[in-house]
Amino acid sequence: MTAQASPDIYELPALRNLAGDTIRPGGLALTDQALALCALQPGATVLDVGCGAGATVAHLAARPNLAAFGLDLSLSLLQQGRQREAAPPVLQAAGERLPIGEGTLDAVLAECSLSAMADDDRALDEFRRVLKAGGHLAVTDVYTREPKECSLPAGTCVSGARSQAQILEQMGVHGFQVIHWQDQSAALKELAVQLIFTYGSLPEFWRQAGAAGDMRTAAAQARLGYFLLVARKGNG
Secondary structure: OOOOOOHHHHHOHHHHHHHOOOOOOOHHHHHHHHHHHHOOOOOEEEEEEOOOOOHHHHHHHOOOOEEEEEEEOOHHHHHHHHOOOOOOOEEEOOOOOOOOOOOOEEEEEEEOOHHHOOOHHHHHHHHHHHEEEEEEEEEEEEEEOOOOOOOOOOOOHHHHOOOHHHHHHHHHHOOEEEEEEEEOHHHHHHHHHHHHHHHOOHHHHHHHOOOOHHHHHHHHHOOEEEEEEEEEEOOO
């Protein structure tokens, strides 16, 4: 989940205790739903971009008909994953510079990581490059449900939140055909409730996470939601 943003917020123990090693709304259940929509064939190869401690990679690697691996920028989270009894195959790399050959993957997962990247347009080009013809991209992430412009400072996935229309347009520009969009804001709301119980309020969570006041205000104004998107690599 930390493909490009500063990993500090994702390394908060309290956040990991709440969201688990996946550190994102929806957890592995949403991952399974996304992959089911990809209709992968036996032997498919899947990359998890922003894999954190590798919980999703380990989950997928346990399936006999999938080959899964992950990458993340956070060395701390990767080291935690490598300490597992059955360490998942993970490496340190950025989503904008994938150390993978062209047309080699059946699916790419970007779960609460694409919006955190410094250059999500370049990342999408990379995803398309490494996917086979007809390969799938599955994204779960935050989006803004407020159409007016708002400035979200850099630092976490919140900073890269866009509207549904902007996201769909961006996918098309980078050669992806969106075949499924689903609002999953209930999963984000559930995590927010857990954060409130733990920290007393969302502003207090943001404060402890090191977010500036303008970021907290902007996040509230954006009316953040959460979505699941599956797209297919187009021709050309």
